[in-house]
Amino acid sequence: MFSPSYLSYRGCQIRVHVSPVRSYSLGGVYRRYRVAWTVSAVGDPDQEIASFPEQFEFINQQEAVRYAVNLAHTFIDSMLRTPSQTRLGGDGFEQADNSPHV
DSSP, rough: OOOOOOOEEETTEEEEEEEEEEEEETTEEEEEEEEEEEESSSSSSSEEEEEEOOOOOOOSSHHHHHHHHHHHHHHHHHHHHHHSSEEEETTEEEEESOOOOO
């Protein structure tokens, strides 16, 4: 398994896991790669914000990593633009306090 180091992006860390798989077709057996990516808080890599295994198979490891990193960037950008229960704090994403104040 190929797993690059954590990549930092906008207050988050991205980890990409690439696994080799065998793909069968009429021409024979081919080596392909599957990828999964995880977004976590900068200060605590064990605190996963999101984790996605991709269903696609890639011809090489570099394309799998590039695809996963681009999707992770898009995910983080959309989380930062969308008002929700989660916001980006100093150490990464944390719950927003939406309780009514009296």
